[in-house]
Amino acid sequence: MKDIFYADKRDMAKWGGMIHLCNLKKIGTVIQVAYYRESSLPKLNFDGKMVDFPDEIKMHFRNIENISLLGKYAGVNIKVFKEPFSHETRNEYHERLIKNLNRYKNPKVVFLDPDNGLAPGTCKEEHVAPDEVKEIWDGLKKNDILVFYQHMYRRTGWDITSRDNLAKACRVIPNRVQQWSSEIAHDVVFFFIEK
Numbered sequence: 001m002k003d004i005f006y007a008d009k010r011d012m013a014k015w016g017g018m019i020h021l022c023n024l025k026k027i028g029t030v031i032q033v034a035y036y037r038e039s040s041l042p043k044l045n046f047d048g049k050m051v052d053f054p055d056e057i058k059m060h061f062r063n064i065e066n067i068s069l070l071g072k073y074a075g076v077n078i079k080v081f082k083e084p085f086s087h088e089t090r091n092e093y094h095e096r097l098i099k100n101l102n103r104y105k106n107p108k109v110v111f112l113d114p115d116n117g118l119a120p121g122t123c124k125e126e127h128v129a130p131d132e133v134k135e136i137w138d139g140l141k142k143n144d145i146l147v148f149y150q151h152m153y154r155r156t157g158w159d160i161t162s163r164d165n166l167a168k169a170c171r172v173i174p175n176r177v178q179q180w181s182s183e184i185a186h187d188v189v190f191f192f193i194e195k
Helices: 009-025 055-061 064-074 087-101 130-139 158-170
Strands: 029-033 044-046 049-051 077-081 109-112 145-151 178-180 188-194
Touching: 009 064, 009 109, 009 145, 009 178, 009 188, 029 064, 029 087, 064 077, 087 130, 109 130, 130 145, 130 158, 145 158, 158 188
Parallel strands: 029 077, 029 109, 109 145
Antiparallel strands: 044 049, 145 188, 178 188
C-alpha cells in the first residue's frame, strides 16, 4: 500500500469490517501485510512560497503503524508488516513475510493489503500474484483467517471474478470465500477465508 492511501474512506470500510470480523470470530491478532511503498509529498504553496509539510503532519497522516492505536481501543493486537515492498524484490519480501507469520501461534487474521488486490492478469507492483496468495494461504494454521483487499477494475462482475480467482489461488471452492463491503467505499471489497 502506498502511504498516500492511508486514512481514506476505504480505511473506514477496511477496519470497520476487520474489527467486526475479529469480534465475531473471537480473534485477537491481526497482521496487516502492507506491501508498503513510501511516497514523497509535494510541497505546500504557502502564500507563494513552496514549503515542506511539517514532519508532525507526515507522522500523523502517513504512518500506517498508527493503526495499532485502533487495536488498543478495540482490544485487538494489530501488527503491521511494513517492510518496504517493490516488484523487483517480491520473492524476498514474501520469504520474510512467511517467516514473520510463522512466529504467531494463536489464531490470527492475516490481512493482505496491496494497492489494488489480486492481479487480474499481469502482476504489477500494486498487485499480489495468485501463487503468492497460495504460498501465504498454505502457511496458515487451522482457524486462521486470510483477508484480502480488492479494488474494483474496469470489468463488469469484477468482484465475482476476483472472488473466484482468489478461491482458485487458495484451492478452495468459491462459496468458502466470504466478503464485506460498504457504500462509503463502493469501489472495494474485502474477501475472507477461514482455514
